[in-house]
Amino acid sequence: MSRRRPLARLPLAALALLPVLAISACGLLGSEEEADLQVYSARHYDLEEAFAGFTEDTGLTVQFLHGDDDELLERLKAEGEDTPADVFMTVDAGMLWNAAEQGQLAPVDSPALEAAVPEDLRDPEGRWAGLAMRARTVMYNPDAVDPSELDAADTYAGLADPKWEGRLCMRDETASYTQSLVASLIDLHGRERAQEIVEGWVANDVEVMSNDIELLEAIDAGGCDVGITNHYYLARLLEEDPDFNVEPYWASQEGDGVHVNISGAGVVAASDSKADAQRLVEWLATDGQNAFVDANHEFPVNPQVEPEPLIAGFGEFERMPVDAAAYGSLNAEAVEVLDAAGYR
Numbered sequence: 001m002s003r004r005r006p007l008a009r010l011p012l013a014a015l016a017l018l019p020v021l022a023i024s025a026c027g028l029l030g031s032e033e034e035a036d037l038q039v040y041s042a043r044h045y046d047l048e049e050a051f052a053g054f055t056e057d058t059g060l061t062v063q064f065l066h067g068d069d070d071e072l073l074e075r076l077k078a079e080g081e082d083t084p085a086d087v088f089m090t091v092d093a094g095m096l097w098n099a100a101e102q103g104q105l106a107p108v109d110s111p112a113l114e115a116a117v118p119e120d121l122r123d124p125e126g127r128w129a130g131l132a133m134r135a136r137t138v139m140y141n142p143d144a145v146d147p148s149e150l151d152a153a154d155t156y157a158g159l160a161d162p163k164w165e166g167r168l169c170m171r172d173e174t175a176s177y178t179q180s181l182v183a184s185l186i187d188l189h190g191r192e193r194a195q196e197i198v199e200g201w202v203a204n205d206v207e208v209m210s211n212d213i214e215l216l217e218a219i220d221a222g223g224c225d226v227g228i229t230n231h232y233y234l235a236r237l238l239e240e241d242p243d244f245n246v247e248p249y250w251a252s253q254e255g256d257g258v259h260v261n262i263s264g265a266g267v268v269a270a271s272d273s274k275a276d277a278q279r280l281v282e283w284l285a286t287d288g289q290n291a292f293v294d295a296n297h298e299f300p301v302n303p304q305v306e307p308e309p310l311i312a313g314f315g316e317f318e319r320m321p322v323d324a325a326a327y328g329s330l331n332a333e334a335v336e337v338l339d340a341a342g343y344r
């Protein structure tokens with residue numbers, strides 16, 4: 001097991017360029033010991049517990065380096081062939097596409113992933129697979145909004161209607177969550193129409209917030225009537241307080257469906273443990289699905305796996321297909337649209 005390169009031995013020049021990231025381990029590792037697999041992860045949720053089952057099933061230990069999507073991808077590129085990373089895990093489909101485009105992920109031939117993960121949630125060339133699904137949908141305060149006020153055909157565009165003026169809260173323009181949502185609007189409606197929609201939100205004096213929890217708390221407190229967040233933040237808040245006064249609304253059910261994004265992973269191209277790395281990604285999509293998605297109240301990608309009861313209680317919904325190539329390739333345009341609309 002001497003092939004692993006510890007994180008501490010990375011080239012100093014590369015480390016100096018990169019932000020400080022948190023490292024944590026899973027399995028029975030001493031702090032100086034190296035794990036069998038190194039995962040660079042942008043998931044800001046408890047991973048260690050979910051991966052304990054993988055170590056039990058396979059005997060392989062896993063260590064994590066946490067950071068955000070961009071930081072971790074930059075780090076992978078800076079480290080090149082010397083990277084200790086075996087698996088790259090992100091919280092955005094566009095970022096998975098981007099990492100693959102930049103040659104950082106290895107194609108894998110995996111009948112297990114083909115069987116477990118719907119086609120639109122994995123790379124056609126096998127370089128990454130979605131592992132957990134998050135719905136970015138409309139949230140409302142039931143004391144202030146009757147769901148019949150929302151546009152069931154295109155709920156995202158509907159929030160540009162003047163009736164929502166002064167009632168709307170959304171996430172900031174720097175969040176990949178916002179950028180991929182706008183990229184999906186460009187993909188669906190074309191840039192001109194997407195621009196009109198974003199300008200409509202801005203004209204409604206949208207209050208832009210820097211995290212989804214804060215946004216939901218503002219809806220609960222009556223500071224805004226309606227907003228857009230990932231579904232699992234509501235699940236978290238309801239778990240703490242069943243009387244939390246926010247309801248989810250499945251967007252665009254009479255149209256294109258709810259915008260969903262995926263958290264997913266790929267085997268790092270420069271990994272020297274590709275077979276074990278592939279085994280980990282496959283485990284997360286199959287035996288480990290519940291452990292991986294339930295702790296964060298996400299939806300399984302694997303249709304054979306049931307969602308946990310709290311989010312199952314939100315009801316079934318139709319989703320938009322995920323177009324990772326569009327979200328990735330339209331990201332720059334999405335940022336331009338947000339900027340041109342004065343969304344901030």
Ligand code: FE2
Pocket residue numbers: 230
């Ligand atoms: Fe999140």
